Amino acid sequence: MKEGFLIEQERLEHEAAASLKSSGLINDIIRYFRKKSIFVLAYGTGCGAIEMPPTFTSRYDAERFGIRGAATPRQADVIVVSGYLSFKTLRRIIHTYEQMASPKYVIALGSCTINGGMYWDSYNTIKQLDKYIPVDMYANGCMPRPEALLEAFIALQKKIENDEEPSGWERYLENIEWYRQNQRAVLGEDIKPAYEADWYTEGR
Amino acid sequence: MNILASLQPQLCDKFETQAFDLKRDDLAQVIVEKKIWRAVMDYLKEEAGFVTLLTITCTDWIEEERFELNYIFAHETKRCDLMLSFSIARDGESVQTLTDRWPQAEVMERDLHEMFGIVFEGHPNLASFALENWHHTPPLRREFDTLAFVNEHFEFRKGREENVDVKAEAKRLRALKKAKAQAEAEAKKEKGADDADE
Numbered sequence: 394m395k396e397g398f399l400i401e402q403e404r405l406e407h408e409a410a411a412s413l414k415s416s417g418l419i420n421d422i423i424r425y426f427r428k429k430s431i432f433v434l435a436y437g438t439g440c441g442a443i444e445m446p447p448t449f450t451s452r453y454d455a456e457r458f459g460i461r462g463a464a465t466p467r468q469a470d471v472i473v474v475s476g477y478l479s480f481k482t483l484r485r486i487i488h489t490y491e492q493m494a495s496p497k498y499v500i501a502l503g504s505c506t507i508n509g510g511m512y513w514d515s516y517n518t519i520k521q522l523d524k525y526i527p528v529d530m531y532a533n534g535c536m537p538r539p540e541a542l543l544e545a546f547i548a549l550q551k552k553i554e555n556d557e558e559p560s561g562w563e564r565y566l567e568n569i570e571w572y573r574q575n576q577r578a579v580l581g582e583d584i585k586p587a588y589e590a591d592w593y594t595e596g597r
Numbered sequence: 598m599n600i601l602a603s604l605q606p607q608l609c610d611k612f613e614t615q616a617f618d619l620k621r622d623d624l625a626q627v628i629v630e631k632k633i634w635r636a637v638m639d640y641l642k643e644e645a646g647f648v649t650l651l652t653i654t655c656t657d658w659i660e661e662e663r664f665e666l667n668y669i670f671a672h673e674t675k676r677c678d679l680m681l682s683f684s685i686a687r688d689g690e691s692v693q694t695l696t697d698r699w700p701q702a703e704v705m706e707r708d709l710h711e712m713f714g715i716v717f718e719g720h721p722n723l724a725s726f727a728l729e730n731w732h733h734t735p736p737l738r739r740e741f742d743t744l745a746f747v748n749e750h751f752e753f754r755k756g757r758e759e760n761v762d763v764k765a766e767a768k769r770l771r772a773l774k775k776a777k778a779q780a781e782a783e784a785k786k787e788k789g790a791d792d793a794d795e
Contacts, residue, residue, distance in 0.1 A: 481729050508754045516736050516743050517728065520751045579750065581730040 402457060416556065427496065428550045432463035432470045436489065439476020441502045441536050448539040460546050466492040471549070474528075476536075477505035477518045483525060484580055490526050495562045498529040498553075500545050503536055510535055524575045527561035600675045601625045604645055612637050623677040626667075634683045635693065641670060641679065642698065648673040650699040653706065655713050659739045662687050664713065668695070687738075691716040712737035 437445060449455050449462055463469040466489045474486060490499070501522050504510035509520035522528055529552065532545040552560070565572060576584055601624075605617045608627065614637075616628040629637050641647040647670035656665040663684040670679050685692060694717040695702040706717045707726045714735040717723065725731060734741040 479727075481727065484729065509751075513753070514744055514747050516741075516746050520747075521754055583730075 420556070424554055424556060427470075428553045429459035430470075431458075431460045431546065431550070432468055433460060434466055434469035434472045434489070434493070435462045435464060436472065437475050438478055438482050438486065439503065439505060441473075441475030444502065444536055444539050444542055445473060445475060448542050453539045453543060455543060455546065458543070458546060458550070466490075467494060469493055470496065471498045471500060471546075473500045473502055473542075474506055474522055474526075475502040477503075477510065477512045477515075478522065479517050480519070480579055483519055483576075484584070487526060487576060487580075487584065496553075496560065497562050498549055499526055499561055500530045500532065500542075500549060501528045502532050502542060502545070504533055505535070507531060507533060519579060525572065525579075527564045527572075529561040599677075600672065601677050601679065604679075608637070608640070608645075611640065624680070625677075626680040626682060628682045631683045631685060631692075634681065638668065638681060638695075638698070641681065646673045646675075647671065647679050650695070650702060651678065653695070653702065653709060655709050655715065655737075657687075657713065657737070657739045658684075659687070664715065666692065666709075666715075685715070691718050693718050694720040696720060711735065714738065 433445075433449070437443075447453055449460070455461065466472075470493075472486070472490060472493065478486065490497070499522075501507065505512055505518070506522040506528070509515070509518065512518040513520065519525060530545045530549045532541045534541055537545075559567070573584075599622055601619060601622070604625075605619065608614060609617060612629065612633055614627055614629050616626070618626040618628070620626060627637065649671040651669040651671050654667045654669070656667065658665060664687055665682055665684050668681045670681065672678070692715060694706060696706070696719070703721065704726070706720055707723060709715050710717060710720075710723045711726050711728055711731070712735055728736070733746065736743070736746075
């Protein structure tokens with residue numbers, strides 16, 4: 394007789410494996426390792442940050458899927474935007490997201506990131522996260538349980554495995570002017586740092 | 598005897614208080630004029646033993662064109678709080694800072710400056726605090742229309758296309774289920790009757 398979490402893991406991994414489409418041995422290997430070593434930035438924005446410790450510690454143990462924490466944005470693959478975002482936090486999120494090395498992914502947790510949630514009439518929080526940074530996976534709810542966060546991670550792994558084009562950071566590079574315009578609309582002109590990186594000035 | 602009740606005659610003798618409202622055994626409000634609030638506060642701190650500044654709040658009486666500033670103090674040994682209130686004009690009137698007496702007043706006054714637009718004279722740093730790059734009306738003033746601001750600055754995501762009234766839908770589904778159950782029961786009954794006939 395299997396424990397409950399083993400059954401769950403079997404189901405989740407089976408789903409992930411069943412959807413595999415091959416595109417050459419090297420690519421498959423790269424995608425396999427990319428999928429199995431997701432480093433999540435230890436950064437919480439709203440009340441949803443409280444769902445992340447149980448997800449990563451022994452109770453839900455995300456490391457069995459290769460998902461674990463990372464200390465700095467330079468080492469991280471995924472940033473979890475957990476809950477509402479005030480303007481002040483949005484500025485930090487954009488700063489952090491652009492420091493991360495690609496390939497990078499964004500998981501938006503909770504209904505606040507989708508349509509403002511219970512802060513729909515607040516003067517200080519943004520309503521749609523995907524206008525400012527590209528979102529790869531949403532986990533809806535207020536608040537989603539750690540199971541929902543885990544399923545979002547599994548779905549993200551499937552997305553990495555299938556190499557669905559274009560992923561979030563590619564969309565960000567392509568539409569950087571559109572994202573910048575939306576960011577300026579709420580944050581003002583002085584979005585720091587001022588960008589002189591080649592990907593920004595010359596495009597891809 | 599209760600310390601707040603015994604404080605009332607002393608304070609009213611010494612200063613021209615507009616009101617002394619004993620709200621509970623451990624909570625009282627003193628309302629004074631703006632010109633004597635520093636003197637009253639010094640008396641409370643040095644003589645009456647209210648040594649801790651808990652918080653500073655502001656009430657916006659827009660109909661009477663005034664802000665009411667409330668300074669809440671806690672007693673050093675007894676369990677009781679005292680609220681010192683005075684009014685200022687809504688526009689153009691500044692208040693002396695309290696950072697020379699209580700350093701923790703710095704963040705509280707910065708917050709009030711940001712949320713209500715009150716200027717505190719002598720404050721070391723009235724830069725923005727929780728809001729950044731805010732050029733609109735200070736958001737906790739009552740003339741600030743939050744909903745209008747939100748509608749102007751954000752667009753909302755459209756709902757799902759199958760967006761239905763949840764209550765009406767639940768009612769419809771319940772009725773469907775009931776009708777189905779009834780039909781099934783009738784069919785069973787007829788079948789039972791047929792069986793009996795045979």
